[in-house]
Amino acid sequence: xxxxxxxxxxxxxxxxxxxxxxxxxxxxxxxxxxxxxxxxxxxxxxxxxxxxxxxxxxxxxxxxxxxxxxxxxxxxxxxxxxxxxxxxxxxxxxxxxxxxxxxxxxxxxxxxxxxxxxxxxxxxxxxxxxxxxxxxxxxxxxxxxxxxxxxxxxxxxxxxxxxxxxxxxxxxxxxxxxxxxxxxxxxxxxxxxxxxxxxxxxxxxxxxxxxxxxxxxxxxxxxxxxxxxxxxxxxxxxxxxxxxxxxxxxxxxxxxxxxxxxxxxxxxxxxxxxxxxxxxxxxxxxxxxxxxxxxxxxxxxxxxxxxxxxxxxxxxxxxxxxxxxxxxxxxxxxxxxxxxxxxxxxxxxxxxxxxxxxxxxxxxxxxxxxxxxxxxxxxxxxxxxxxxxxxxxxxxxxxxxxxxxxxxxxxxxxxxxxxxxxxxxxxxxxxxxxxxxxxxxxxxxxxx
Amino acid sequence: xxxxxxxxxxxxxxxxxxxxxxxxxxxxxxxxxxxxxxxxxxxxxxxxxxxxxxxxxxxxxxxxxxxxxxxxxxxxxxxxxxxxxxxxxxxxxxxxxxxxxxxxxxxxxxxxxxxxxxxxxxxxxxxxxxxxxxxxxxxxxxxxxxxxxxxxxxxxxxxxxxxxxxxxxxxxxxxxxxxxxxxxxxxxxxxxxxxxxxxxxxxxxxxxxxxxxxxxxxxxxxxxxxxxxxxxxxxxxxxxxxxxxxxxxxxxxxxxxxxxxxxxxxxxxxxxxxxxxxxxxxxxxxxxxxxxxxxxxxxxxxxxxxxxxxxxxxxxxxxxxxxxxxxxxxxxxxxxxxxxxxxxxxxxxxxxxxxxxxxxxxxxxxxxxxxxxxxxxxxxxxxxxxxxxxxxxxxxxxxxxxxxxxxxxxxxxxxxxxxxxxxxxxxxxxxxxxxxxxxxxxxxxxxxxxxxxxxxxxxxxxxxxxxxxxxxxxxxxxx
Numbered sequence: 001x002x003x004x005x006x007x008x009x010x011x012x013x014x015x016x017x018x019x020x021x022x023x024x025x026x027x028x029x030x031x032x033x034x035x036x037x038x039x040x041x042x043x044x045x046x047x048x049x050x051x052x053x054x055x056x057x058x059x060x061x062x063x064x065x066x067x068x069x070x071x072x073x074x075x076x077x078x079x080x081x082x083x084x085x086x087x088x089x090x091x092x093x094x095x096x097x098x099x100x101x102x103x104x105x106x107x108x109x110x111x112x113x114x115x116x117x118x119x120x121x122x123x124x125x126x127x128x129x130x131x132x133x134x135x136x137x138x139x140x141x142x143x144x145x146x147x148x149x150x151x152x153x154x155x156x157x158x159x160x161x162x163x164x165x166x167x168x169x170x171x172x173x174x175x176x177x178x179x180x181x182x183x184x185x186x187x188x189x190x191x192x193x194x195x196x197x198x199x200x201x202x203x204x205x206x207x208x209x210x211x212x213x214x215x216x217x218x219x220x221x222x223x224x225x226x227x228x229x230x231x232x233x234x235x236x237x238x239x240x241x242x243x244x245x246x247x248x249x250x251x252x253x254x255x256x257x258x259x260x261x262x263x264x265x266x267x268x269x270x271x272x273x274x275x276x277x278x279x280x281x282x283x284x285x286x287x288x289x290x291x292x293x294x295x296x297x298x299x300x301x302x303x304x305x306x307x308x309x310x311x312x313x314x315x316x317x318x319x320x321x322x323x324x325x326x327x328x329x330x331x332x333x334x335x336x337x338x339x340x341x342x343x344x345x346x347x348x349x350x351x352x353x354x355x356x357x358x359x360x361x362x363x364x365x366x367x368x369x370x371x372x373x374x375x376x377x378x379x380x381x382x383x384x385x386x387x388x389x390x391x392x393x394x395x396x397x398x399x400x401x402x403x404x405x406x407x408x409x410x411x412x413x414x415x416x417x418x419x420x421x422x423x424x425x426x427x428x429x430x431x432x433x434x435x436x437x438x439x440x441x442x443x444x445x446x447x448x
Numbered sequence: 449x450x451x452x453x454x455x456x457x458x459x460x461x462x463x464x465x466x467x468x469x470x471x472x473x474x475x476x477x478x479x480x481x482x483x484x485x486x487x488x489x490x491x492x493x494x495x496x497x498x499x500x501x502x503x504x505x506x507x508x509x510x511x512x513x514x515x516x517x518x519x520x521x522x523x524x525x526x527x528x529x530x531x532x533x534x535x536x537x538x539x540x541x542x543x544x545x546x547x548x549x550x551x552x553x554x555x556x557x558x559x560x561x562x563x564x565x566x567x568x569x570x571x572x573x574x575x576x577x578x579x580x581x582x583x584x585x586x587x588x589x590x591x592x593x594x595x596x597x598x599x600x601x602x603x604x605x606x607x608x609x610x611x612x613x614x615x616x617x618x619x620x621x622x623x624x625x626x627x628x629x630x631x632x633x634x635x636x637x638x639x640x641x642x643x644x645x646x647x648x649x650x651x652x653x654x655x656x657x658x659x660x661x662x663x664x665x666x667x668x669x670x671x672x673x674x675x676x677x678x679x680x681x682x683x684x685x686x687x688x689x690x691x692x693x694x695x696x697x698x699x700x701x702x703x704x705x706x707x708x709x710x711x712x713x714x715x716x717x718x719x720x721x722x723x724x725x726x727x728x729x730x731x732x733x734x735x736x737x738x739x740x741x742x743x744x745x746x747x748x749x750x751x752x753x754x755x756x757x758x759x760x761x762x763x764x765x766x767x768x769x770x771x772x773x774x775x776x777x778x779x780x781x782x783x784x785x786x787x788x789x790x791x792x793x794x795x796x797x798x799x800x801x802x803x804x805x806x807x808x809x810x811x812x813x814x815x816x817x818x819x820x821x822x823x824x825x826x827x828x829x830x831x832x833x834x835x836x837x838x839x840x841x842x843x844x845x846x847x848x849x850x851x852x853x854x855x856x857x858x859x860x861x862x863x864x865x866x867x868x869x870x871x872x873x874x875x876x877x878x879x880x881x882x883x884x885x886x887x888x889x890x891x892x893x894x895x896x897x898x899x900x901x902x903x904x905x906x907x908x909x910x911x912x913x914x915x916x917x918x919x920x921x922x923x924x925x926x927x
Binding site for chain 2: 437
């Protein structure tokens with residue numbers, strides 16, 4: 001359409017809150033979230049490091065990584081949403097772009113939740129509790145059968161001879177720098193566009209989105225290799241980065257839907273975001289969170305199962321023995337089959353209440369998915385079994401320890417801090433991309 | 449066709465100010481102009497000379513294909529250069545190549561439809577036609593490489609008194625289902641879209657034969673409200689059905705390799721990597737065909753520079769995805785620490801097929817990066833050359849994957865070298881003859897552009913056009 005949109009039409013559809021941010025609204029909620037987050041994280045640390053409630057330190061650190069990756073995934077999903085809109089010059093999404101930018105802007109501080117605790121872990125020389133390769137001596141003793149695979153990749157983690165994992169740390173810092181930079185640029189330019197109306201900002205963001213996409217793809221892939229795949233140092237899968245990306249998209253789109261619903265419930269964006277936008281966000285959640293996730297997960301599983309190469313199957317075996325068998329099925333049904341049936345129709349995506357319930361559901365399963373990726377420990381001697389049935393029998397009493405309180409305490413801690421910071425941004429920044437040249441198109445957007 | 453004065457003709461619509469949407473149909477205001485421009489191709493007395501030249505060349509290649517296939521059938525698969533361990537080479541390479549080519553059509557008609565990309569209307573019809581012809585070419589190869597061609601129907605699980613069944617656990621059988629489903633749905637989708645346009649041709653036809661021919665296939669279309677309502681419904685459902693097919697078909701093709709244990713074949717990223725590669729090669733083929741077609745048949749105002757620019761961007765994106773997959777394979781082969789994995793990839797790059805690997809990487813990953821520059825994306829000669837380069841690169845990608853992994857597998861004593869025979873090469877070239885013959889016939893006798901859909905995206909289709917132009921209403925953003 002080559003219509004030019006008159007600005008007079010927009011003004012009636014934007015509330016004062018949309019232009020100023022929430023301001024005083026939500027101050028007490030923000031405080032509550034902050035206290036909850038800090039309190040739960042402190043409590044979690046006390047429990048984990050003192051071994052209270054029977055929590056071992058290695059279990060604690062993995063559980064910490066699960067919940068950290070969960071809030072990270074929401075932020076990365078937000079960033080993905082933002083640059084894809086610029087890359088495709090999308091018109092429909094302008095009214096929900098600011099909430100996505102605010103979700104992504106958490107990448108500007110989230111590094112602290114990684115660098116500080118894990119720096120301390122390294123400082124105490126206990127990194128091997130979480131990442132086995134960080135303690136090569138112990139690793140060698142425990143993994144004699146697989147040591148020939150692992151020793152060749154030690155250089156990927158420790159290259160400079162400073163300490164075990166020096167290269168791993170250099171990369172981690174690079175990922176966080178990239179993410180913070182990208183999130184900052186997109187938010188900052190968008191705010192500047194709103195403040196000055198200078199359309200060079202939008203042109204810049206459109207151009208910048210392409211290299212941003214490449215940086216995003218590479219950093220997310222290698223971060224998932226480094227932090228999650230290397231928990232089982234002998235295991236490898238070329239698909240793993242894509243699988244983790246699906247988790248980010250799931251969490252990000254679900255988080256965005258919830259944030260929009262929340263903002264509307266306090267009177268912001270009430271006339272800007274309509275059923276039409278919810279339907280489209282629902283479609284994205286459906287496509288990436290349910291269908292694409294299932295496609296990638298199935299491809300990875302089926303190919304490894306079919307070829308049946310021992311060094312690859314052990315990873316899935318560890319996720320099928322004992323309690324992990326039912327857990328995997330819960331994930332399959334909860335992340336794919338049930339929401340797929342539930343959200344394939346048009347109407348649930350057009351009812352914000354139903355859609356936000358779906359988003360909460362998908363967020364829960366994004367977290368479960370990370371739990372499934374990170375928590376299982378491969379019993380070191382799987383290769384001694386000639387048949388899977390023997391391994392299943394041997395490890396039939398393996399528990400997922402899912403309902404251990406520490407999991408939920410750490411989740412509450414992370415989500416609390418994440419909520420605190422997101423709400424802080426929502427109070428400080430305008431909630432709509434004002435003066436965006438496609439705002440009119442977005443405000444008047446209708447699905448076919 | 450009533451055209452504007454020469455000096456006001458718009459040629460370049462690739463730039464748009466943020467907030468405005470560039471026009472997708474140039475130099476036309478009325479629907480009738482679209483109809484005349486498109487139907488002229490089918491209604492002109494004789495085709496342009498270039499068409500006859502191209503058709504003669506294609507027929508020649510088709511003849512070569514016929515000869516090679518007959519020679520194969522009467523002599524046996526020994527006429528190909530296959531050996532032990534390379535028991536699969538040109539035949540399956542061609543199969544994967546052609547299935548891949550088809551994917552652009554499905555992406556354009558299904559996924560771009562769901563993404564409300566209006567520019568798809570200019571190119572969807574002939575991209576879909578291309579899909580169908582490419583799948584026909586692809587289907588030829590499994591048919592002829594079974595050895596005893598007269599038993600090719602055993603590929604299908606047909607009940608028989610000998611209780612002979614194909615191996616249901618084999619991805620090759622899944623391929624039979626995947627590709628035949630793909631062909632069926634693509635054909636239905638294409639034909640459904642054709643119905644209103646066939647009715648237009650029928651109504652305009654002067655000759656009796658044309659009237660009967662187009663009339664038969666127009667299924668009595670009268671363009672009533674109810675007809676359109678049913679049509680739009682069917683279109684949306686077929687688009688939704690085709691969407692998973694974009695992913696599933698080439699994923700299943702990739703399973704042919706990835707389910708094995710052979711290093712270089714067995715890697716988990718294969719399904720999405722093959723899909724990205726298929727879309728990449730398919731779009732390159734669309735550009736290869738669109739550039740001469742719009743020139744030859746005077747369709748530059750409908751397949752505009754903007755359409756080509758957009759397609760080149762998709763080539764850049766998917767080419768970069770393919771590059772990502774290449775890097776992941778290489779990185780994980782090293783990271784795995786597994787001896788055979790590492791060897792397979794080093795052997796690809798530096799072994800006996802290093803030249804093919806070099807060709808593949810430079811054609812698929814390096815040269816498409818030139819599309820970062822708008823000047824290259826919008827230059828007709830350069831994009832034509834680059835699209836050919838991508839076509840070549842993607843053919844060699846399959847060749848590299850298939851042959852290099854087989855020729856140097858686990859046991860050095862069984863290694864060998866594969867050299868194609870003239871029959872291999874003739875069959876490969878001949879398949880292009882089949883493809884282009886079908887495509888040229890399509891251009892001549894069927895509407896190359898989805899007229900009804902193009903009209904729907906013109907400003908004149910907007911109910912608020914004219915009187916309320918300054919009302920600030922963006923209009924429906926529907927397809």
